[in-house]
Amino acid sequence: MCSSPAHAICCSEHARLEEEYIAARDRMRNLLRFRQLTRLEQRRLADEVAMAIARLKEHTAAHGCERR
Numbered sequence: 001m002c003s004s005p006a007h008a009i010c011c012s013e014h015a016r017l018e019e020e021y022i023a024a025r026d027r028m029r030n031l032l033r034f035r036q037l038t039r040l041e042q043r044r045l046a047d048e049v050a051m052a053i054a055r056l057k058e059h060t061a062a063h064g065c066e067r068r
């Protein structure tokens with residue numbers, strides 16, 4: 001239903017969710033690089049990233065929008 005050209009995201013919700021995922025992933029990477037995190041903190045960051053991915057996948061599946 002939503003045919004986007006390569007490297008473009010036609011769905012603003014999809015773009016927003018993808019930004020959320022990238023932000024969560026970058027935050028985790030930065031914190032892991034510069035700080036000693038407790039297991040709990042690591043777990044929480046990983047959960048945040050996993051949830052962002054899940055939301056993105058769920059949206060893509062429900063909405064039929066996809067990159068490429």
Ligand SMILES: [Zn+2]
Pocket residue numbers: 011012013014059060063064065
């Ligand atoms: Zn969408």
